[in-house]
Amino acid sequence: MIHLSTLRYVAGLYILLLVTANIFKAFETYCKAAAADTTITFARIETALRDMNAPVFLVALERVGSETRTIVDLHGTIDQKYIVSLQLSPKPDRKKYEASWPKSTEENLERLGNAGFAMDNFKPKCSNCGGM
DSSP: OOOOHHHHHHHHHHHHHHHHHHHHHHHHHHHHHHOOOOOOOOOHHHHHHHHTTOOOOEEEOOOOOSSEEEEEEETTTOOOOOEEEEESSSSSSGGGTTTSSSSHHHHHHHHHTEEEEEEEEOOOOOOTTTOO
């Protein structure tokens, strides 16, 4: 069963997606609004999108390591394991993405619980020696 606040936020996202040409900008705007509600998670958003038969999918992809970036979830928790990607298909569209793509819907929902957006961690990196 979908929580009412999740449904309200996802319905708002769906309307944004319908009226804007830039799906990614609409999703970014939605995430900023949803961050205030601690019951909203990427897994709940994906479940609600599937229940609504929305034409977009949240996919948690395996992290590519970087010393100067961290992954942050909707509520500001840092050092998440997976990166959230907004996709137009539940299957990878290129061979190179297959290795990091979840094998099933259940695995994707599990990964979404430990996923977020890649952001700068504000740790300076030396351009001479490569040290932090």
